Amino acid sequence: MLSFEYNGQSTKTILDTPLMVVQFDVTNDITGFSREIVKGEKTMLRQETNHYGAMYSDESTYEFYLVKENGHGFTNSEQRKINKWLTSPTLVKPLTGIADDKETVIYRGIFQNIGWKMITCKLGQLDAIQCSFVCDTPFIWKHYEVSGEVATSNKFSTNIFVDSDDTEYEIYPKVTITSQTSQTVTIEVRDENSMSVLCRPTLPVCIDCKHCMVTDGTVTGLTNFEDIGWADVGNISWLKLHDGYNVINITGACTYKIEFDAPQKRIGDLL
Secondary structure, three states, rough: OOOOOOOOOOOOOOOOEEEEEEOOOOOOOOOOOEEEEEOOOOOOOOOOOOOOOOOEEOEEEEEEEEEOOOOOEEEEHHHHHHHHHOOOOOOOOOOOOOOOOOEEEEEEEEEEEEEOOOOOOOEEEEEEEEEEEEOOOOEEEEEEEEEEEEEEEEEEEEEEEEEEEOOOOOOOOOEEEEEEEEEEEEEEEEOEEEEEEEEEEEEEEEEEOOEEEEEEEOOOOOOHHHHHOOOOOOOOOOOOEEEEEEEEEEOOEEEEEEEEEEEOOOOOOOO
Protein backbone atom coordinates (compact mmCIF):
# COMPACT_ATOMS: atom_id res chain seq x y z
CA MET A 1 0.00 0.00 0.00
CA LEU A 2 1.45 3.33 -1.06
CA SER A 3 -1.14 5.75 0.38
CA PHE A 4 -4.11 5.89 2.75
CA GLU A 5 -6.87 8.12 4.16
CA TYR A 6 -7.29 8.72 7.89
CA ASN A 7 -9.01 11.29 10.09
CA GLY A 8 -10.41 13.23 7.13
CA GLN A 9 -7.07 13.62 5.33
CA SER A 10 -5.04 11.68 2.78
CA THR A 11 -1.31 11.05 2.44
CA LYS A 12 -1.67 12.45 -1.07
CA THR A 13 -3.07 15.84 -0.01
CA ILE A 14 -2.05 16.52 3.61
CA LEU A 15 1.05 18.42 2.39
CA ASP A 16 1.94 20.16 -0.85
CA THR A 17 4.08 17.13 -1.75
CA PRO A 18 2.37 13.69 -1.59
CA LEU A 19 3.52 11.18 1.02
CA MET A 20 3.99 7.48 0.43
CA VAL A 21 4.19 4.43 2.71
CA VAL A 22 7.59 2.68 2.77
CA GLN A 23 9.49 0.06 4.78
CA PHE A 24 13.09 0.46 5.86
CA ASP A 25 13.16 -2.71 7.95
CA VAL A 26 11.90 -6.05 6.65
CA THR A 27 8.97 -7.37 8.72
CA ASN A 28 9.35 -11.11 9.25
CA ASP A 29 6.13 -11.74 11.12
CA ILE A 30 3.10 -10.04 12.62
CA THR A 31 0.54 -10.98 15.24
CA GLY A 32 -1.91 -13.45 13.76
CA PHE A 33 -5.33 -14.80 14.66
CA SER A 34 -4.81 -16.09 18.20
CA ARG A 35 -8.07 -16.55 20.10
CA GLU A 36 -8.94 -16.89 23.76
CA ILE A 37 -11.55 -19.51 24.64
CA VAL A 38 -14.02 -18.03 27.13
CA LYS A 39 -15.35 -20.77 29.40
CA GLY A 40 -16.34 -21.56 32.95
CA GLU A 41 -14.67 -23.78 35.54
CA LYS A 42 -14.91 -27.50 36.07
CA THR A 43 -16.18 -29.00 39.30
CA MET A 44 -16.46 -32.53 40.65
CA LEU A 45 -20.10 -32.61 39.61
CA ARG A 46 -19.56 -30.88 36.26
CA GLN A 47 -16.65 -32.35 34.35
CA GLU A 48 -17.44 -30.37 31.20
CA THR A 49 -17.03 -26.63 31.29
CA ASN A 50 -19.60 -24.17 30.01
CA HIS A 51 -18.35 -22.50 26.85
CA TYR A 52 -19.21 -18.85 26.20
CA GLY A 53 -17.48 -18.44 22.87
CA ALA A 54 -14.07 -17.28 21.64
CA MET A 55 -12.57 -13.83 21.17
CA TYR A 56 -9.38 -12.62 19.56
CA SER A 57 -6.68 -12.05 22.12
CA ASP A 58 -4.24 -10.27 19.80
CA GLU A 59 -4.23 -6.91 18.04
CA SER A 60 -2.35 -6.28 14.84
CA THR A 61 0.35 -3.62 15.04
CA TYR A 62 1.77 -2.19 11.82
CA GLU A 63 5.13 -0.42 11.71
CA PHE A 64 5.87 1.69 8.64
CA TYR A 65 7.30 5.01 7.51
CA LEU A 66 5.93 7.98 5.57
CA VAL A 67 8.27 9.86 3.25
CA LYS A 68 7.82 12.56 0.66
CA GLU A 69 7.68 11.38 -2.93
CA ASN A 70 10.32 13.95 -3.91
CA GLY A 71 12.71 12.74 -1.19
CA HIS A 72 12.86 16.11 0.62
CA GLY A 73 12.81 16.52 4.39
CA PHE A 74 10.01 17.90 6.59
CA THR A 75 9.93 21.47 7.83
CA ASN A 76 8.87 22.40 11.39
CA SER A 77 5.42 23.51 10.23
CA GLU A 78 4.96 20.25 8.28
CA GLN A 79 5.93 18.24 11.36
CA ARG A 80 3.21 20.02 13.37
CA LYS A 81 0.66 19.38 10.64
CA ILE A 82 1.47 15.66 10.46
CA ASN A 83 1.45 15.26 14.25
CA LYS A 84 -1.90 17.06 14.46
CA TRP A 85 -3.37 14.81 11.77
CA LEU A 86 -2.23 11.45 13.16
CA THR A 87 -2.24 12.03 16.94
CA SER A 88 -5.46 14.02 17.44
CA PRO A 89 -7.88 11.05 17.48
CA THR A 90 -8.23 9.39 20.90
CA LEU A 91 -10.70 6.76 19.74
CA VAL A 92 -10.54 4.18 16.94
CA LYS A 93 -10.95 5.57 13.43
CA PRO A 94 -10.94 3.87 10.02
CA LEU A 95 -7.77 3.94 7.94
CA THR A 96 -8.67 3.36 4.29
CA GLY A 97 -6.23 2.42 1.56
CA ILE A 98 -5.83 0.61 -1.74
CA ALA A 99 -4.36 -2.87 -1.32
CA ASP A 100 -1.80 -4.47 -3.63
CA ASP A 101 -4.65 -6.30 -5.43
CA LYS A 102 -6.36 -2.92 -6.12
CA GLU A 103 -9.09 -3.61 -3.54
CA THR A 104 -10.09 -0.90 -1.05
CA VAL A 105 -9.44 -2.14 2.49
CA ILE A 106 -10.24 -0.66 5.89
CA TYR A 107 -8.22 -0.89 9.11
CA ARG A 108 -9.88 0.16 12.37
CA GLY A 109 -7.39 1.47 14.85
CA ILE A 110 -5.35 4.33 16.22
CA PHE A 111 -1.78 5.59 15.84
CA GLN A 112 -0.01 4.56 19.04
CA ASN A 113 3.34 6.13 18.26
CA ILE A 114 4.62 8.77 15.83
CA GLY A 115 8.38 9.23 15.58
CA TRP A 116 10.76 11.04 13.25
CA LYS A 117 13.78 9.58 11.50
CA MET A 118 16.79 11.37 10.03
CA ILE A 119 18.22 9.28 7.21
CA THR A 120 20.59 11.86 5.78
CA CYS A 121 21.62 15.23 7.13
CA LYS A 122 19.84 17.89 5.08
CA LEU A 123 20.27 21.09 7.05
CA GLY A 124 18.77 19.37 10.11
CA GLN A 125 15.52 18.38 8.39
CA LEU A 126 13.86 15.06 9.25
CA ASP A 127 13.41 12.68 6.34
CA ALA A 128 10.78 10.12 7.46
CA ILE A 129 7.84 9.73 9.81
CA GLN A 130 7.95 6.53 11.85
CA CYS A 131 4.40 5.24 12.43
CA SER A 132 2.99 2.56 14.72
CA PHE A 133 -0.68 1.82 13.97
CA VAL A 134 -2.60 -0.54 16.28
CA CYS A 135 -5.79 -2.19 14.96
CA ASP A 136 -8.64 -3.28 17.22
CA THR A 137 -8.89 -6.57 15.27
CA PRO A 138 -6.19 -8.81 13.76
CA PHE A 139 -7.89 -8.59 10.36
CA ILE A 140 -9.11 -5.91 7.97
CA TRP A 141 -12.55 -4.86 6.71
CA LYS A 142 -14.13 -4.28 3.32
CA HIS A 143 -16.90 -1.74 2.75
CA TYR A 144 -19.92 -2.58 0.60
CA GLU A 145 -22.70 -0.37 -0.75
CA VAL A 146 -25.84 -1.56 -2.52
CA SER A 147 -28.35 0.98 -3.85
CA GLY A 148 -31.40 0.98 -6.06
CA GLU A 149 -34.93 2.23 -6.63
CA VAL A 150 -38.32 0.63 -5.99
CA ALA A 151 -40.72 2.04 -8.57
CA THR A 152 -44.03 0.73 -7.18
CA SER A 153 -45.60 0.12 -3.80
CA ASN A 154 -45.55 -3.64 -4.43
CA LYS A 155 -43.02 -5.88 -2.71
CA PHE A 156 -39.59 -5.72 -4.34
CA SER A 157 -36.99 -8.45 -3.71
CA THR A 158 -33.23 -8.31 -4.23
CA ASN A 159 -30.23 -10.40 -3.21
CA ILE A 160 -27.29 -8.96 -1.30
CA PHE A 161 -24.18 -11.10 -1.16
CA VAL A 162 -22.06 -10.67 1.97
CA ASP A 163 -18.48 -11.84 1.43
CA SER A 164 -17.56 -12.28 5.09
CA ASP A 165 -14.74 -14.43 6.44
CA ASP A 166 -16.71 -15.17 9.62
CA THR A 167 -19.75 -17.40 9.16
CA GLU A 168 -21.12 -16.62 12.64
CA TYR A 169 -20.56 -12.84 12.62
CA GLU A 170 -23.78 -10.82 12.36
CA ILE A 171 -23.45 -7.64 10.31
CA TYR A 172 -25.72 -4.72 11.18
CA PRO A 173 -26.00 -2.44 8.12
CA LYS A 174 -26.73 1.25 7.65
CA VAL A 175 -29.87 1.76 5.55
CA THR A 176 -30.87 5.06 3.90
CA ILE A 177 -34.38 5.45 2.50
CA THR A 178 -35.79 8.38 0.51
CA SER A 179 -39.41 8.62 -0.61
CA GLN A 180 -41.12 11.24 -2.76
CA THR A 181 -44.38 10.95 -0.78
CA SER A 182 -45.45 10.42 2.83
CA GLN A 183 -45.72 6.67 3.22
CA THR A 184 -44.56 3.69 5.23
CA VAL A 185 -41.70 1.66 3.75
CA THR A 186 -41.06 -1.86 5.06
CA ILE A 187 -37.72 -3.66 4.78
CA GLU A 188 -37.39 -7.35 5.52
CA VAL A 189 -34.20 -9.45 5.62
CA ARG A 190 -34.19 -13.23 5.08
CA ASP A 191 -37.72 -13.53 6.52
CA GLU A 192 -36.04 -13.16 9.92
CA ASN A 193 -36.35 -9.52 10.90
CA SER A 194 -38.10 -6.50 9.44
CA MET A 195 -38.81 -2.85 10.19
CA SER A 196 -41.33 -0.31 8.89
CA VAL A 197 -40.30 3.32 8.49
CA LEU A 198 -42.62 6.31 8.08
CA CYS A 199 -41.00 8.47 5.39
CA ARG A 200 -41.66 12.12 4.66
CA PRO A 201 -41.38 13.65 1.16
CA THR A 202 -37.76 13.90 -0.13
CA LEU A 203 -36.34 13.73 3.42
CA PRO A 204 -33.87 10.82 3.65
CA VAL A 205 -34.06 8.59 6.72
CA CYS A 206 -30.81 6.86 7.72
CA ILE A 207 -31.07 3.85 10.04
CA ASP A 208 -27.78 2.83 11.66
CA CYS A 209 -28.60 -0.69 12.85
CA LYS A 210 -25.18 -1.21 14.45
CA HIS A 211 -25.38 1.81 16.76
CA CYS A 212 -29.20 1.78 17.05
CA MET A 213 -29.51 5.35 15.75
CA VAL A 214 -31.82 7.07 13.27
CA THR A 215 -30.89 10.33 11.50
CA ASP A 216 -32.39 12.41 8.71
CA GLY A 217 -31.46 15.27 6.41
CA THR A 218 -32.32 18.06 8.85
CA VAL A 219 -29.82 20.32 10.62
CA THR A 220 -29.93 18.47 13.93
CA GLY A 221 -29.71 15.08 12.25
CA LEU A 222 -31.03 12.92 15.09
CA THR A 223 -34.63 11.74 14.76
CA ASN A 224 -37.05 10.61 17.44
CA PHE A 225 -38.25 7.07 16.92
CA GLU A 226 -41.85 8.32 17.10
CA ASP A 227 -41.25 10.51 14.04
CA ILE A 228 -40.76 7.44 11.87
CA GLY A 229 -43.66 5.51 13.36
CA TRP A 230 -41.86 3.49 16.05
CA ALA A 231 -44.11 3.66 19.10
CA ASP A 232 -42.94 0.52 20.91
CA VAL A 233 -39.21 1.09 21.47
CA GLY A 234 -38.78 -2.28 23.14
CA ASN A 235 -40.02 -4.11 20.05
CA ILE A 236 -37.54 -2.78 17.46
CA SER A 237 -36.01 -5.46 15.24
CA TRP A 238 -32.74 -4.05 13.91
CA LEU A 239 -31.78 -5.45 10.52
CA LYS A 240 -28.84 -7.83 10.34
CA LEU A 241 -27.05 -9.65 7.53
CA HIS A 242 -25.18 -12.93 7.45
CA ASP A 243 -22.38 -14.41 5.39
CA GLY A 244 -23.61 -15.44 1.94
CA TYR A 245 -26.76 -14.42 0.11
CA ASN A 246 -29.38 -12.35 1.96
CA VAL A 247 -32.85 -11.85 0.45
CA ILE A 248 -34.04 -8.27 0.99
CA ASN A 249 -37.74 -7.48 0.57
CA ILE A 250 -38.76 -3.80 0.27
CA THR A 251 -42.39 -2.70 0.19
CA GLY A 252 -43.07 0.91 -0.82
CA ALA A 253 -41.84 3.16 -3.65
CA CYS A 254 -38.49 4.64 -2.64
CA THR A 255 -34.78 4.83 -3.32
CA TYR A 256 -32.54 2.89 -0.94
CA LYS A 257 -28.88 2.46 -0.04
CA ILE A 258 -27.56 -0.33 2.17
CA GLU A 259 -24.01 -0.03 3.54
CA PHE A 260 -22.00 -2.45 5.68
CA ASP A 261 -18.46 -3.59 6.50
CA ALA A 262 -17.53 -7.28 6.34
CA PRO A 263 -14.46 -8.86 8.00
CA GLN A 264 -11.68 -10.04 5.69
CA LYS A 265 -9.40 -12.41 7.56
CA ARG A 266 -6.05 -11.54 6.07
CA ILE A 267 -3.31 -9.45 7.57
CA GLY A 268 -3.54 -6.62 5.07
CA ASP A 269 -1.07 -4.53 3.11
CA LEU A 270 0.57 -2.16 5.63
CA LEU A 271 3.51 -4.54 5.99
